[in-house]
Amino acid sequence: MHDILRLGLTLVPAFMLLLIVTRFHRDGTDIMGMERDALRGFILPVTLWVIAAIGLAAAILSEWVGNAVTNAIAIQEKINTEIAFADIRNEIIFAVARRPYTNRGLQVGNFFSQPAGSAFQNVLNSNYESDKLIFLDGRPYIVASNQKYAIQIQDGRGLVNLNNISAQNTIRFLKALGVEEGSQSQLADTLQDYRDADDLRRLSGAEENDYRRLGLHPPANGHLMSPWEAQRIIGWESNANLWNTQFERPLMSTCRASGFNPNTAPREVLSSYIDGISMERANMLVNYRENLPFRNARNVGEAAGVVLLNQPFFFSFTPGRCIVVDLIDRESNERIRFSLTLLPLQRDQPWQIDYVLSIPKAYRKALGQLDPEVTFPSPEEIAGATG
DSSP states (O other): OHHHHHHHHHHHHHHHHHHHHHHHHHHSSOTTOOOHHHHHHHHHHHHHHHHHHHHHHHHHHHHHHHHHHHHHHHHHHHHHHHHHHHHHHHHHHHHHHHSOEETTEEEOSOBSSOOSOSSHHHHHHOOOOBSOEEOOEEEEEEETTOTTEEEEEEEGGGSEETTTOOHHHHHHHHHHTTOOHHHHHHHHHHHHHHHSSSOOOOTTOOOHHHHHHTTOOOOOSSOOSSGGGGGGSTTTTTOHHHHHHHHHSOOEEOOSOOSBOTTTOOHHHHHHHSTTOOHHHHHHHHHHHHHSOOOSHHHHHHHHTOOOOSOGGGBOOSOOSEEEEEEEETTTOOEEEEEEEEOTTOSSOSEEEEEEEEOOGGGOOOOOOOOTTSEEOOHHHHHHSOO
């Protein structure tokens, strides 16, 4: 609009001059009594003004067309990204709904041994390991159907669940992330107060009156909808290291899931949830499970060199129905994170997207060289696998 107005203001005086000169040429004299010979000297300047105006108009039009083309390309790229996101999301849904989980991860290949029949006992006792495995601990895979993209899938059971983590485990988690000791108890209490339905304030916590006094949105008094909702909790928003780490790779979730999976948990989460596990021992567990995934609490205790008390029923050694996925454009490093939950009992739509987040540019890191043979299989590959 501004370009059009500028063009109009430029052309109007030029055309007015042109009309006056034309009239002078027809009548032979101007209204000021000037002679025709004197007027002839004005023709060349007016012509030059008109040419300059036309050139300016062409430049403005060219700039407008250039901007329009740039905007059209950006819009097309955005549309392509959204289409790719939808396609890959659907491929992930197909894979996790179609193929079985084991303590190693998602089995997407041909079974080593088929179930001996459809009887419940036969199905229960079958070995569902296959010749191709997708680990659900956040390691990257190239998408076979569109190799411009890679994905990282993290089992929700392997993350700190803000909706059910205890105060004690919260303190251990914050310590693992380097949050200063004086703030750990406060953040644990404010999280508990934010979730619970009562108005009883914990020692270092905060309830609705505290939030209103600071001009903040009152606590949810219920489940958090996404990990980033915790930035509304008093004290949590100011811990840069906590959120920097969460943007770079998921450590916290709000999945509607129970149990904790030590086969998929990052080392910070292992040290938070398992008693007596330091960061050094957590590294030992990560290295141990790479070759021999845990099957029970005894395996975990033996690998870490500790005795686990009062925790066996807390563990769940297979992934849950909630996963956190990072979709990465390998060319631009653009990264989209979303949480996906399967709802097998829902007939109309047996899955839901819990949240979608575009990771800020400052936290987008290149994945480096990936093995082109290590891919997340296409639906055709999965459908063609026997099992």
